[in-house]
Amino acid sequence: MVEGDRMATAAAHRTAHADGAAQEDTSAFQAAFDAAVAAEERIEPRDWMPDAYRATLVRQIAQHAHSEIIGMQPEANWITRAPSLRRKAILMAKVQDEAGHGLYLYSAAETLGTGRDELLDKLHTGRQKYSSIFNYPTLTWADVGAIGWLVDGAAITNQVPLCRCSYGPYARAMVRICKEESFHQRQGYELLLSLSRGTAEQHAMAQDAVDRWWWPSLMMFGPPDDESAHSAQSMAWKIKRHSNDELRQRFVDICVPQAESLGLTLPDPALVWNEERGHHDFGPIDWTEFHDVLKGNGPCNDQRIARRRQAHDEGAWVREAAAAHAAKHGNAGTGATHA
Secondary structure, three states: OOOOHHHHHHHHHHHHHHHHHHHHHHHHHHHHHHHHOOOOOEEEEOOOOHHHHHHHHHHHHHHHHHHHHOHHHHOOOOOOOOHHHHHHHHHHHHHHHHHHHHHHHHHHHHHHOOHHHHHHHHHHOOOOEEEEEEEEHOOOOHHHHHHHHHHOOOHHHHHHHHOOOEEEEHHHHHHHHHHHHHHHHHHHHHHHHHHHHOOOOHHHHHHHHHHHHHHHHHOOOOOOOHHHHHHHHHHHHHOOOOHHHHHHHHHHHHHHHHHHHOOOOOOOOEEEEEOOOOOOEEEOOOHHHHHHHHHOOOOOHHHHHHHHHHHHHOOOHHHHHHHHHHHHHHHHHHHHHHO
């Protein structure tokens, strides 16, 4: 064997050894990760995690953050038309909370190595999604109540288990978010109760809002379990704790007695208590509508994204000023240190 061949063979052996060591290290890291998840321990940003786990978290947290930000629009539509100063103050506080929720969640996504600018760019260009529920219009003041009771109620049902998510930053962000969403749900319920007990016209307005928001609220939990592409793996990683259908059933069971207390009717003739199952049976969901809205064909898809892009563009000067201030502050500190 010539010298060149011997060197090439030695290099190949070293590469094979390095690859084997890397595989052994990865296997050890994977085993440690699996053990931590199984033991209900939190995975933190500096911990090793599978690439697929990281990608799943980025996708889910980004969609959640986008939903909070886009979700400001339907209700902000009614801030200037609220029927009293008290109602306006409550609604302004709620919309402000939603902005804060988006901030917490974008920050959680950043701990996974994905910048906020990248996430917003993907939202604005349609490469990432937000909840389909926010592509429906708010036609009357009662819609604010229906969103609070049904939409935020569905959000709480879905998000409380996320407080036990295996990824630490996401779980901790959800603790405060769920507390504030609970306030939003009670606010919506109280608003609908006032309308339901008001004039005949107010009662009809409340009923109309519930009729329009009930089915989209059930769609918020995502497609049926046998059609969900991510649920099984997310549950195995303990990102999610319950399946889409389990959470949807829990939401229905919660809402039925609440609707009775409100004096309103849920728009589902198939809704009935099933003694054998210990749950309410409910009618079929129009998943064709769900997928159509997700594809961008909902009543307000174009409007929501156009306004989001406009707000982002109009806020460019604020981001630039903040960056300049931060740079100036940092340079000043550096100068003082060197001096």
